[in-house]
Amino acid sequence: MPLFDSILDTVGRTPIVKLHRLAPKHVSLYVKVESFNPGGSVKDRLALAVVLDAEAKGLLKPGDTIAECTSGNVGIALAMVAAARGYKFVAVMSDSYSIERRKLIRAYGGKVILFPAELGSSGGNKIADELAAKHGWFRARQFDNPANPAYHRETTAAEILSDFAGKRLDYFVTGFGTTGTLTGVGQMLKLARPSVRVVAAEPANAAVLAGKAWSVHQIQGWAPDFVPSVLDATVIDELRPIDEVVGRNTARRLAAEEGIFAGISAGATVATALDVAQNAAEGSVILAMLPDTGERYLSTFLLEGMNEGSDDEWLAGLSASEALLSPA
CATH class of the missing domain: 3.40.50.1100 (Rossmann fold)
Structure with a gap:
């Protein structure tokens, strides 16, 4: 290795x-x-591709902030890449996405801004655009960035x-x-x-x-x-x-x-x-x-519906079955 x-x-x-x-x-x-992948998903590829492409084009410098509307995996990946490359990261996410995604982004040092799920990704992208324009953040634009499919080709x-x-x-x-x-x-x-x-x-x-x-x-x-x-x-x-x-x-x-x-x-x-x-x-x-x-x-x-406690009923059933098989 x-x-x-x-x-x-x-x-x-x-x-x-x-x-x-x-x-x-x-x-x-x-x-x-x-x-x-180190960030746990295929989106690590996208995140790395977008950041490397932006760096090559002079669109990112150390200390800059990257912002993206994300369902979670891209956000986690971008937060990881940002941490490793010296950037800050802000995720704009639907409030219907899992708690684990939010916590993982924050674990990598990122920030999370939630919006109502009913707005869809188009609504979230609009919010991300407005915030990026106001604060001077770099937008990854995963849905429009040609670096995304290019990296998958490569x-x-x-x-x-x-x-x-x-x-x-x-x-x-x-x-x-x-x-x-x-x-x-x-x-x-x-x-x-x-x-x-x-x-x-x-x-x-x-x-x-x-x-x-x-x-x-x-x-x-x-x-x-x-x-x-x-x-x-x-x-x-x-x-x-x-x-x-x-x-x-x-x-x-x-x-x-x-x-x-x-x-x-x-x-x-x-x-x-x-x-x-x-x-x-x-x-x-x-x-x-x-x-x-x-x-x-x-x-x-x-x-959903999976037991979070002890499997006592299963154990009781197993014990009952064993009792039936035991010699008198």
Whole structure:
């Protein structure tokens, strides 16, 4: 293992792991586990890309403040990058996003400003714009910044192509958030592996890419109430809506059956991949993105209803079963 000059040098090169219990037997389903990034999500790539690009253009100098409207993962990532590079950070976030996200941003030294969820990402972006203009802060503009998909072309896509070099790959499944991953990886796959079908997943109750109405949903990090300008829609071969409860339940299954504790959007992506697998040809290989860890969803409906105390009823039932098996 090499020595690293900065925590930011560890961003990327996340593992691709095969699932053994969730996938039907006639396909191979792999997941790219982005929680292995130092900030715990795929958005570490975006944050680093945006900051390095701004530095190269002379838009940031030590001590400056970075501001962004974020569902949380970008905020956490930007707070981490800001701390490592000597900047301040302010997150403008919907009040519907998890407590864990707010605390993680603050742990990295960032500030959090909340707005009502009903305003959507467009409303949050307006607030961030106004604050940045008033205080002279740098706006990361994740939905419009070309550095976002560019970094995914250079890193995420390159990693996937390297890991699958000489191997079969039929489907790439990812969610709709900033569309940086979708666009960057999709563009490179279309160039290097044009036979790979790119499947974009979005919440059934906020299917903006499909032209339907947006509403507040529980797949945090997915589906703002607009289509990001960085999206290259030509890379999408298929759009698939996914129910948020199905996504949540699949995330739970990932943890309990595969030992991978991932977030709600990861569960929704895998649920979409499982849907794709149902009609996929024998021997098909599917790769799904897992954007983050489940540890930033402990207070959300991901673990809703889960026991927080002692498993006394389970133990009592186990004892009763053992008593039935004991000799008289």
